[in-house]
Amino acid sequence: MLLFFALGLLVHFVFFASIFDIYFTSPLVHGMTPQFTPLPPPAKRLVLFVADGLRADALYELDEDGKSRAPFIRDVIMHEGSWGISHTRVPTESRPGHVALIAGFYEDVSAVAKGWKENPVEFDSLFNESKYTWSWGSPDILPMFAKGASGDHVYTYSYDAEKEDFGAHDATKLDTWVFDKVQDFFHSARNNQSLFSKVNEEKVVFFLHLLGIDTNGHAHRPSSREYKDNIKKVDGGVKEIVSTFKHFYGDDGKTAFIFTSDHGMTDWGSHGAGHPSETLTPLVAWGAGIKYPQKVSAQQFDDEFLKEWKLENWKRQDVNQADIAPLMASLIGVPFPLNSVGTLPVNYLNNTDLFKAESMFTNAVQILEQFKVKMTQKKEVTLPFLFTPFKLLSHSKQLDILRRARSYIKQEKFVEVVSLCEELIELALKGLSYYHTYDRFFLGINVAVGFVGWTSYASLLIIKSHSNLTRGASKEVKKPHHLLPCSFAAISVLVSCFLLIQACPWTYYVYCLLPVPIWYAVLREFQVIQDLVKSLSAFPLSHFVGYVLIFTLGIELLVLSFFYRYMLTAGLIAFAAWPFLTQLWTRAKITSLSWTFFSLLLAVFPLMPVVGREPDLSLVMGAGLLVLLLSLVVVTTLIKRKITFIKEELLVHLLQMLSTVLSMYVVYSTHNSLLKKQGLPLINQIVSWATLASSLVVPLLSSTILFQRLFSILLSLMSTYLLLSTGYEALFPLVLSCLMFIWIYMEQETLQQSGVSCKQKLTSIQFSCNTDIAQFRQLYLDDIRRAFFLVFFLVTAFFGTGNIASINSFDLASVYCFLTVFSPFMMGALMMWKILIPFVLVMCAFEAVQITTQLSSKGLFLIVLVISDVMALHFFFLVKDYGSWLDIGTSISHYVIVMSMTIFLVFLNGLAQLLTTKKLRLYGKLKSHFM
Template sequence: MLLFFTLGLLIHFVFFASIFDIYFTSPLVHGMTPQFTPLPPPARRLVLFVADGLRADTLYELDENGTSRAPFIRNIIMHEGSWGISHTRVPTESRPGHVALIAGFYEDVSAVAKGWKENPVEFDSLFNESKYTWSWGSPDILPMFAKGASGDHVYTYSYDAKREDFGAQDATKLDTWVFDNVKDFFRHARNNQSLFSKINEEKIVFFLHLLGIDTNGHAHRPSSRDYKDNIKKVDDGVKEIVSMFNHFYGNDGKTTFIFTSDHGMTDWGSHGAGHPSETLTPLVTWGAGINYPQRVSAQQFDDSFLKEWRLENWKRLDVNQADIAPLMTSLIGVPFPLNSVGILPVDYLNNTDLFKAESMFTNAVQILEQFKVKMTQKKEVTLPFLFTPFKFQVVQDLVTSLLTYPLSHFVGYLLVFTLGIEVLVLSFFYRYMLTAGLTAFAVWPFLTRLWTRAKVTSLSWAFFSVLLAVFPLMPVVGRKPDISLVMGAGLLVLLLSLCVVTSLMKRKDSFRKEELLVHLLQVLSTVLSMYVVYSTQSSLLRKQGLPLMNQIISWATLASSLFVPLLSSPAVFQRLFSILLSLMSTYLLLSTGYEAVFPLVLSCLMFVWINIEQETLQQSGVCCKQKLTSIQFSYNTDITQFRQLYLDDIRRAFFLVFFLVTAFFGTGNIASINSFDLASVYCFLTVFSPFMMGALMMWKILIPFVLVMCAFEAVQLTTQLSSKSLFLIVLVISDIMALHFFFLVKDYGSWLDIGTSISHYVIVMSMTIFLVFLNGLAQLLTTKKLRLCGKPKSHFM
């Protein structure tokens, strides 16, 4: 049995790793010949402004007074240059956005395992191909282009990362720092002959990364006055820089200016997913080699934006974000970035037809060079008879035909089981399928003899199942922050705590005082969490940042949440309730809205589930019913107590998988992980730290899983179900689901489409491994007993 289990686990590790080997290997190749247009370029220098986190609609629309928030940029659109929308790809984050803009290719999938701070592989970029590049801005963005550059010709000037504080009073200082340092740089150049000579060369680039708008958007939302006022500050700064360039170079007409953004932002202040507010960014270009505004009576875009922006009479030229890189290289006459997949948007060019044709040809040859190298590499590592297209649909149809689900009692049970698995598969795409499943769960006791044996338990099960079924119908976490709901969830926890404390005070055993002290500590922790959430929100609204005391309390609550439950009694009810109180304190600190209520409702259903499984087992005559207050978790359970598997155990394992999926999709989806609301971690930190923020959000996601697994520990204990048997059943369930997702894996489309399909497969394939981890954590939380005084010890039944 152990050998079979180990072998199965190893096989699944291989399947798990194979996806990363196939899909998470860098698609970038090297060895291509650089390609450039042989004709003289229209510009000697290029100035690139990237307003991080700027939405296209917020820049282009008029304010409530009918005036533009960016009058200088709007004047450029109407009188000097060309404009349009730059369509970004998912993930709509700063790193991939800037790589697309400056290197011309979309996010390298191997970057998932490499992080933000380094380049996953060497790649070519506009900066690398330039003679010199000077850049100013965030320390998170600039170094990756300097690191990938050959030689010593890319210069970076960054401020301290501590300036990127989402709780800061004035994030526009990030942008004024850039503008001021650029002006200081040119003043210094007048007195430095070496520098003066360099900045008068041709094929040079100046890059201004402006992070203030993104920071204000995260902190105050894009609809806030702070976000919109920051746009005006950027517009003023761009106007000053343009005037300075024209004056410094004597209005020689050889400077090209490009103003754009790496990504947009949702109404609730996040980015990373594929909502239009995140993927539609502005693009405004003017100067050397750029077309002048074109007046039109009709446009090809069938949307309401143009009329809202009152720009319907100025021709709009949309591009894909990666197309901006070949546009910039063509304008200053440097080789196209070797890894670029962008297509030159010739409509932006103001030049001869010969120059346009040569540039398009060079662009095509540069992309063809990549194809040739990739094909050569693939042939070298592939057997000749395998180097053919894979006929995917034939295999899919064959498997589907082989899965045809005769009628008998067992097959009827199997059909219901399979239907349940299909609901789980569909829930990965449509969260409301969980609502359908939970509604079916609510009806289940009334279709069996449970209703006649345990009316109160059956009604409680139906009530909490229906209540939990509401959550998948609500928007994903972060879209509508509401601190009052967090406060309400805290009050419900305090009300339940009061009931438990009251019952403890009536007890007269020797552990009463110790138990009472533990619960009072947890009540205090809940009260402090509510206070921290409220006061932090108030402080941030006043732009006073995160109070230090609130930060200390938050981290102390998080640190204590894993060991305070170990001080409580190992009795099932007391220990589970203690775990709920501790984890809820942390969850409240990480909540911004309705999701704060979710673990509470889920836990209530879990308590009822434990009771209802006792009823079903007693109904089968397997064991006698025991009170949850008398059953204790034990670190070492006698294996002779384990019984053989029954058909009903398949249902229990399915319930476990269903509740685990609900624990994740009840309040979010895969996209919501990528674009989580930064407001969720403001009680812990406001200074930008992607890894720390990501770790906090992962713990928030794990808390409902831990609650489900701790409850199932009680189900295993009361039903005498072996963990090994459970994992074998879950293995079958996850493999059937994985078979579906295997045939749904995509290797085409946007990063969101590809990444989501792979994520589904990986999540299901790793479910058994994930359960082993969760089971170990749940066993630690439920069976370990610490004493307030003396040595820790484990309790035995």
């Protein structure tokens, strides 16, 4: 059986990894010829300001007094330049946002995981194409453009990462540091002849990365005074820098300025998903080559923003974020970044119609070059009779469009040129997507076939080894026909030859060959399938249909809960009615009422707003007090009932209660300290990390008696969870645990109802590593319900408070008791542990259910595996590569979440067994805890 679980883990890892090969592959190609406009550019130099985390509405809107919080930028909009909205794509994170701005392409999601500061893949950028680039700002952003550049012409100046402190007294210092360093740089250039000559060259870029707004947004939220004051500070700094440039270059009119943002931010201070507050960022351009403001009487925008911002009379020109890269390249006359997929926004250009037409033509050729390389690469590794070219952009069509465009330029039909080039760009981008996803259907079919085969095999193994469904049927084991292994071996050879001829990557061999042994294993169990059919033929058809219908509805409910959290509420309400629909109500009234009460109480959480909207420490304190009260009640009850409760056990519980009190104090004092801008106190940080470290050790000091150990685990994990909470979610694991305790009682009652005798009372059952295998029984149909309950409770633990419903619902304030200095991986790890704590509580309760119902964990785990795989197969077919980027990202993340849950279930099961069965001694000799 151990071999089966190892193989199962490997198979699921392959299925999990397949999504990255199918949907998360890099869109980049190499080998294109650089393209640039053969006309003098309007600007010699470009200044790029990126205000990290700045929302469009926060910049453009007026304050309570009807005044702009960015008066200089607003004055530019009205008197000097052009403005609009830059629409970003998911994920709305700093790295992909800056890559889109500076390199002109939308980085694949996997690149974010491959490296934060380094380049997971080499890509061309505006900085690389420039003569020189000087950049100032965060050490998380600047290095990836410098290390990807050829030669030594991209210079970076970064502050220490420790400055990115969300609990700092004043995060605006991140921006003032940049402004001050730029001023110092130009002061030095006056006295340094070598530097002076460099900054006076053509094709020069200056990049100012301003992180203060993002930091203040995370720490205080975008509605805060700190966030809005930071915008004023940035506006003033931009004004000073513009003045410095004009003074240094003698106001030669050859400097172009771009002010924008990499992404926005939600009202609760996070980003990463596709909410408009995250995807709508400002774009203001002025200076050399930029069109002056245009007054209009009406504009074609459906939103109400223009009236709110009092900008309805100044023409707004929206762009996609990747369009900014070709705009900047066109302004200073450098080749368009080779991997750029942006379309030049010609309406921003203040130049001749010839220049606009030539620039658009260059843009079209540059994207067409990528299409040609992509098509050639795919054609070279595909058998000629299997290759299907992109029909909308054939070779003759390309030549025709280019010839017509060049002819229109000669005839000075510049409007037609722009229109024709836009058509060519649109077709080339569709073609790029076509070849990028060329193998997607082929790989998807192979993975789906393997998925169905694996689920079928797991189901047959359950029936064969853990059930009585085939009892009475033929027990004769027939060896597989010798043609069966020969046939599958021949299929493997044919598939391998097919992949070898097409020079496919090694991962393709895995996805295409894995289904072969899986289906061979399924067909080897043909006798079990025959016996199952015979057994089911004697089963009443109405009962069989009823069970299948209920199982299907249950699976669909779980699938829908990923899209609509309130479906969990519907499921919990159905759970609440369960005792009254069976005979449980007549056997255990108090237990049934308790089950109903806590099911309904837990059903409230999915209806609550996503965690992170507004912090409410009173709820965190209330959860802590409830934990303390519950601790006192349990300890008192155990002593009164004269249950074995030695001094060591009492000491452990007192230690855990003290830990809870300390956690409450740390949460309260940290919150007050950050409000006063005094940062995170060192003693609070030490206590927080100590609590986290001890939370997995202290429960091992308690008794292994079932309820005592489970309660000890709850107390320890709740101390950590309080430190990671900001609001109502602090109550969630407490309510969930109460329901889990009742669940254990309920399952023992259902077992007794079905006629299986329970040998021990719950108050005396112990967790043990050496469970007597003779106590295990075969699986019944009711065990499918138990497995479904586990999966449902795991999904509820995942989505119950909305803290994993989408990337942008993460609230960085959750980790402020541990650290406030920006560290994406450490913060991510802490948030992941917060998510896993309810998982661990459910899995520990499930361990108790297995023991009390005398059920083999292997058999029940196999049912859970089948349910999870059926859900995963649902999401595999629901994955989209069309529609909005939010829809695409959500569909992929659902599959990833379910597959992760299936894989991590093995590790969670191991962690739960460790927490429930292991025993450490606090002092002296290990004392007996047996009755």
